[in-house]
Amino acid sequence: xxxxxxxxxxxxxxxxxxxxxxxxxxxxxxxxxxxxxxxxxxxxxxxxxxxxxxxxxxxxxxxxxxxxxxxxxxxxxxxxxxxxxxxxxxxxxxxxxxxxxxxxxxxxxxxx
Amino acid sequence: xxxxxxxxxxxxxxxxxxxxxxxxxxxxxxxxxxxxxxxxxxxxxxxxxxxxxxxxxxxxxxxxxxxxxxxxxxxxxxxxxxxxxxxxxxxxxxxxxxxxxxxxxxxxxxxxxxxx
Numbered sequence: 625x626x627x628x629x630x631x632x633x634x635x636x637x638x639x640x641x642x643x644x645x646x647x648x649x650x651x652x653x654x655x656x657x658x659x660x661x662x663x664x665x666x667x668x669x670x671x672x673x674x675x676x677x678x679x680x681x682x683x684x685x686x687x688x689x690x691x692x693x694x695x696x697x698x699x700x701x702x703x704x705x706x707x708x709x710x711x712x713x714x715x716x717x718x719x720x721x722x723x724x725x726x727x728x729x730x731x732x733x734x735x736x
Numbered sequence: 737x738x739x740x741x742x743x744x745x746x747x748x749x750x751x752x753x754x755x756x757x758x759x760x761x762x763x764x765x766x767x768x769x770x771x772x773x774x775x776x777x778x779x780x781x782x783x784x785x786x787x788x789x790x791x792x793x794x795x796x797x798x799x800x801x802x803x804x805x806x807x808x809x810x811x812x813x814x815x816x817x818x819x820x821x822x823x824x825x826x827x828x829x830x831x832x833x834x835x836x837x838x839x840x841x842x843x844x845x846x847x848x849x850x851x852x
Contacts, residue, residue, distance in 0.1 A: 625798075661837045665781075672831055672842040673781065684840065716781055720837045724797045725771075725783040 626650050626719055628728035636736045637707045645731045647700040647717035654697065654721070661720035664693055664702045667730075668713040676715075677702065709735060738762040738841045740832045745846030752822055756846055758815040758832030765813040766790070769836030772806060772817045774828035775845070782828070785817065786836065800826075822850045 627650040637643040653660045662680050665673040675684050677693040680700060690705040704711055714730040744756040758770065772784040785806040786795045794806050805818040815832055829845040 659837075663839055665839065667781075672844055673839070674842065675838060675840045678838045678840070714780075718781070718783070718839060720839070723795050725786070727773075727781040727783060730780045 625724055626653070626722045626726050628717055628719060628726050630715075630717060630728035630731050632731060633729060634732045634734075636734055637704075637711075638736050639709060640706050642703065642705055643707050643711075643733065644701055644703045645715055645733075647695075647702070647728050649698045649700075649719055651722070652697050653719050659721075660696070662693075662695070662700050663718050663720065664691075665716045665718060666711075666713050667716065668710075671713075673716065707733075707735075738834070740834060740841060740843035742830060742832050742843045742846035745830065745848045747849045747851060748822055750822060750824055750850055750852050753818070753820045754822060754848060756817040756819065756830055756832075756848070758817075758843060760813045760815070760832075760834070763834075765808075766810050768834050770806075770808065770815045771833040771836075771839065772804075772815075773831045773833050773839075773842075774826075774848075775831070776825075776828045779828075784830070787815065789836070819848070822848075824850050824852050826850050 629648045631646045663678040664676045667673040681693040716730045717728040739761045741759045769789045787806045803821045807816045831845045832843040834841040
């Protein structure tokens with residue numbers, strides 16, 4: 625199985641400041657169809673997860689442009705350009721290239 | 737608007753069965769694959785199962801393979817998860833999720849508690 629590793633596991637952030645979170649996979653996430661099915665999800669307290677970004681860097685409609693994704697192969701990054709209070713929650717990466725699909729352990733984000 | 741509504745959760749004894757349902761609306765059901773993803777209390781997300789858009793393929797995590805069965809009924813726009821031989825470690829909130837590669841719409845989840 626593909627193991628997804630996220631760092632840090634906990635990230636106190638400062639309002640208005642940038643933040644970035646890393647996700648690494650134990651093997652390449654490039655699918656045979658040429659796509660890389662690496663997504664980022666946000667889970668606010670008490671809510672179901674919400675898709676932010678798919679295929680590494682495609683931001684979902686309605687997601688603020690302060691969120692961006694980058695990376696390739698096995699190394700991926702989610703960036704928030706200026707953290708806002710509503711960004712508090714847990715951020716998960718998930719790969720949908722290899723079965724079984726696997727989630728990272730999540731990065732918990734709170735405000736300093 | 738897009739809606740996925742899970743139901744069927746509850747408290748059940750170890751070894752028994754439960755069937756979850758995910759009623760969907762607001763989009764064309766037949767063109768999407770669906771997942772079940774679960775979250776144990778205070779823990780992260782765990783992918784459980786996927787059914788292809790036309791039901792032709794199903795995939796499972798190793799932890800549920802042979803015990804759980806995912807299915808769909810296009811006439812009812814509903815996805816199901818039949819859970820047999822339940823274990824204490826299956827205790828979790830179970831989410832129904834749309835889209836094979838994107839996980840782009842989630843239900844609110846239904847809670848399954850398996851007691852010993």
